[in-house]
Amino acid sequence: MNPYLLLADVVAMFHAVYVAFVVGGFALIITGAARRWQWTRALWFRIAHFGAIAFVCIDEILGRACPLTSLESRLRAAGGASKYSRDFVGYWLDRLIFYDFPPRVFLFAYVGFGLLVAATLILVPPRLPGRRRDTHHDA
DSSP states (O other), X not given: OOHHHHHXXXXXXXXXXXXHHHHXXXXXXXXXXXXXXXXXXXXXXXXXXXXXXHHHHHHHHTTOOOHHHHHHHHHHHHTTXXXXXXXXXXXXXXXXXXXXXXXXXXXXXXXXXXXXXXXHHHHSOOBOTTOOSOOOOOO
């Protein structure tokens, strides 16, 4: 197998995991708040989650192409493939995370989702280091 195409598939898989972390992380935070899962309030998780969507929003606001999409395209071109892959893994990963909408739709979707994630930092605040998990004290 062509090593460039293999690397492009690895980038596409990482991209899918990144998207799953952002979307799934939000669902876990909301579910965790309802079910009182303390791990969803872990500061490291919340910072990583907010940072992931913030990076996407900033790139979109600045009009920059996603670095993972650009890297995958360059690797596919170096491997002699077209812009989007047609091998099994690359094809399905591309179909999963890429949609053909006008750029403005993505801007509003990403920034809107980023604002929802930011709201969870207030509505479901992360647990700060050194704070007890149980906030109920016996008198």
